[in-house]
Amino acid sequence: MYYILAIIMGVMIVLSPVLNGQLTLKVGTYKTSLLNFGIGAVVATAALLIFGMESISIDYIQIPPYRYLGFVFGLFVILVFNHVSSRLSAIYIVLLPFMGQTIMSSIVDYYLFDSFNFKKLIGVILVFTGVWLNERK
Amino acid sequence: MNKLIIFINGFFIVIMNSFNGMLSTSSSVYWTSFMHHIFSLGFMYIIYLIYDKNKFRIGRLEFKYYLPGLMSAVVVMIGSACIANIGATFLIVFNLVGQILISVLIDEFGLFGMEKVPFRKKNLVGYSVILVGIVIMFI
Numbered sequence: 001m002y003y004i005l006a007i008i009m010g011v012m013i014v015l016s017p018v019l020n021g022q023l024t025l026k027v028g029t030y031k032t033s034l035l036n037f038g039i040g041a042v043v044a045t046a047a048l049l050i051f052g053m054e055s056i057s058i059d060y061i062q063i064p065p066y067r068y069l070g071f072v073f074g075l076f077v078i079l080v081f082n083h084v085s086s087r088l089s090a091i092y093i094v095l096l097p098f099m100g101q102t103i104m105s106s107i108v109d110y111y112l113f114d115s116f117n118f119k120k121l122i123g124v125i126l127v128f129t130g131v132w133l134n135e136r137k
Numbered sequence: 138m139n140k141l142i143i144f145i146n147g148f149f150i151v152i153m154n155s156f157n158g159m160l161s162t163s164s165s166v167y168w169t170s171f172m173h174h175i176f177s178l179g180f181m182y183i184i185y186l187i188y189d190k191n192k193f194r195i196g197r198l199e200f201k202y203y204l205p206g207l208m209s210a211v212v213v214m215i216g217s218a219c220i221a222n223i224g225a226t227f228l229i230v231f232n233l234v235g236q237i238l239i240s241v242l243i244d245e246f247g248l249f250g251m252e253k254v255p256f257r258k259k260n261l262v263g264y265s266v267i268l269v270g271i272v273i274m275f276i
Contacts, residue, residue: 002222003231009215010235012208018243020205023198030185035198037181039206040213041174047210048167063163070156070169071176073149078177078209079184080146084139094236096140098229100147105225108155119273124226126270127233134263 017093020078021085029083036078095131102128151225157213158220170213230271237267 016036023032085093102124161169219228 002219003227005215006219006223006228006231007235007238009212009219009228010232010237011239012212012235013232014236014239014243016205016208016212019201023202023205030181030188034178034181034185035202036206036209037174037178039203040209041171041178043207043210044167044170044174044213047214048171051167060164060168063160067156067160067163068172068176070153070160071173071180073153073156074173074213075177075180075184077146077149077153080142080149084143084146087139093143094233094240096144097147097150098233098236100144101151101229101232102147102226104148104151105229108151108225123230123270123273126273127230127267128270130263130265130267130270131237132263133266134260 014094017081017085020082024082024086029079032082033078036082098131099128151229154216154220154225154228157217158225161217162221166214166218169217170210173213174210233267234271237264 020032020036023035081093106121106124157169157173160172216228219231223231
């Protein structure tokens with residue numbers, strides 16, 4: 001189930017910058033990103049109200065504040081994607097962040113979940129080889 | 138330079154997913170997505186007020202331009218749910234499957250106003266290697 005969701009997420013990750021890139025050419029990076037977060041906030045609020053109300057508890061006060069820091073990085077990710085995606089060919093939007101993610105996620109899995117296995121490394125190298133083979137001229 | 142920035146962006150995506158994953162473990166994915174977008178929107182508005190010198194008005198837009206915002210909310214929910222359950226590496230791998238699928242479709246049919254790049258047979262080798270890599274990770 002989570003694997004299928006992750007695939008759908010991948011589809012959305014490509015579609016977002018593609019559409020935002022087109023809009024950036026019309027109204028600029030900042031307005032595009034603002035619209036992106038505006039709609040995002042509306043949808044997220046609606047989702048919280050509809051699906052997540054019963055799960056909210058007073059215990060949320062005890063959540064360490066650093067766990068809310070994800071948005072700082074998310075902000076830059078969206079800004080950079082919107083700025084760059086209209087200036088690069090589509091394959092780089094997939095290929096280059098993937099390289100970055102692979103390196104970083106192995107580090108994160110190693111330190112946070114203490115799970116680093118050799119099979120993953122081989123698989124990641126093969127996936128990367130495949131992407132590289134396709135893009136070779 | 139653009140290529141380097143978007144490469145570093147990959148680091149940021151993982152850091153973002155990790156923080157959001159931690160937050161959703163101690164709360165819920167809906168709460169995570171909500172806080173993420175409220176904070177982002179607030180800071181984005183400040184950045185917009187300071188830096189945006191572009192005078193074009195947004196006005197009325199085609200519906201498809203509203204979709205990225207919708208997807209961004211859903212992506213945070215899926216991302217934090219997945220990273221808590223299947224780990225960062227698997228999340229990336231299956232993200233990639235979806236990304237390759239949709240880029241092939243976009244290239245093949247020129248969807249969403251992108252340029253048409255028809256499928257070439259020589260790419261089959263590359264896709265097979267990618268598939269083998271994913272299978273190796275999965276078993």
